[in-house]
Amino acid sequence: MKSARLLLPLALTCATPAVAQTTTTLYGIIDAGVNYLSNYGGKGSWSMDTGLLSPNLFGLRGSEALGNDMKAVFTLEGQFAADNGASVGPLFGRQAYVGLSSQSWGTLTLGKQYDFSFDMLGPGRYGPSFPMIGLYNLRLGPFGGLGVPGMPGGAMDFDGVAGAKRVDNSVKFTSANYGGLTFGALYGFGEQPGSMGQGRTYSAGLSYARGPFALTAAITDARNAAINNGNDGIRTWGLGGRYQLGGAVLNALYTNTRNTFTGGSVQVAQVGTTLPVAASTTLLLDYQYQWANATLNKVHAHQASATLGYALSKRTDAYAALVYQRAGGAPGATAWIAGMNGPSDGKTQTLVRVGMRHMF
Template structure:
């Protein structure tokens, strides 16, 4: 009898072990908090005339936005697995949620992975400007992160925009080549092309070289906004408000050991634009002219070169230079602003999960034609009263 009970306990333990081996759920996250200095910061971001001055503040996410999440996989056999990803952004200085208070505002998707071909997923996801091109840049998933963002994140390389209602396929690597495509539904009856979107991308790796190109198109009717569609507006993640939006670009990177150098070019445009993204709010990015109306148009071209060098395995130095030129046209006035931005960083790894860093950014803007929107401004920090700004952050980030 004792032998029988022992056998049953052993069999139960083996079954549980097998089940755990075939499926798993992982808790993951990152906390990034820093002390930040900004010069010439506006007292009121929405009212440039209110004056400004230098400011010291505690800030969450100078490099990477704090987040936590759950990801899981279940082996279905024959090389097929079920996968999911739920990810929530938060402010580590006060504990509040990011992304307009959405619980899983960063990502929320479920799908199937086939080990020979790729992964098909459905939900709230990143487009291929983020998936393939951003890793070659300093911003976004690159080493410079948020403070190295291109103006207004106009090309989404800093992954401030997610696509709701999307279906996405990402292939495995075939001799270094990978491809992907996605489509996001408008979710609105009779308005299939009002706030739907599609994106494609390609990546290629050959030895120390990495190449990528991507495209994103968001279709919108400026006169009849559809908040339930692909590009969010209620959660503050929309990069612009107005009409149709288009982004595309290409990049290359050369790696030597852990170090790398890279170049990236992107182009973006928005028709009937009424406001630009700035820190999840359009209040300080409103443009002159007819709001959401006829004749308004803006386009950007971004040219970036970046590099990161590891002096030791735990100590790295990084830098990037960005030149952005834009053209804004409206029935009221025009402008041709251009940005010069330099970023420098030193990062020391105290362990495999914990880093101390210092990062500084200098930005200078010209050609804004006196339009406050086209003044200097770095990420979500208070923009400058004038055409140049310096930001320096000293912080600590920890992964779990």
């Protein structure tokens, strides 16, 4: 991916002897396409939707060399809708942090950041194939009873693998790579007077990658003001891994997510592969089974998807995707593919999408 490098204003660098040691990079992703959804409230629908294979992002990241293997780092990142140009959330609602980094010990940052359920079970599990993972490959289904605050259907990205929610007011440490082993921990302050526990988040993860093999693990416990006045929340732990076999990359994931107040929980078992099928052409196949406990009426969902991508250049690709979900386990359980505007009125829902994406 090419990046535009911008010199910082002279006012910020006049006191620094080596201006070349300070860089700021502008980067982003724009994804747009046309969808056909087989069942949305009982009817088929056509739409032009954006940010499904990748979120539409723009951001700034930078660093300044401080000497002695130390540098200052920052990231400011926002999300937008490419169909109308509107901001999705605050200006820098995806990430906003500053910190220190060293090749010998790691990175310490403060601000709004991803937790380790995303870092380790998302990009950490997929490795280089992660850019092919669309929002529609992730969680929603008939699990609204889980009660994930602020998420569509009460279940969108309930295990955090999509990174749909980040952690405000957080301090995060990610280690350097020690012979393939990396680890980290995050703490998000609830900032409630008189209580350190209300609304707080903790997260930790580790990854070991060696040759064609990688294994990752993470746990995140996020208390939320909407759940028992901030004394309970959503707790997720998971294990993932990948193995490269020739040109193919196989991946697997297990997650367990629980509402610590109601006791409702959902487990996910997922397997997939990324296959190079021709020059500049990659096929991603994915299957997942999601199932809830008795508190959530033992609803479940099967979901299978295929995404075919063609690289027009290093920064631009076109793709086609097919996703099918079937829900069941209880009367009234309805399918709902992640990223779609609403649920079906029955057990099944199918998505067909054709789109393109540009990265800068």
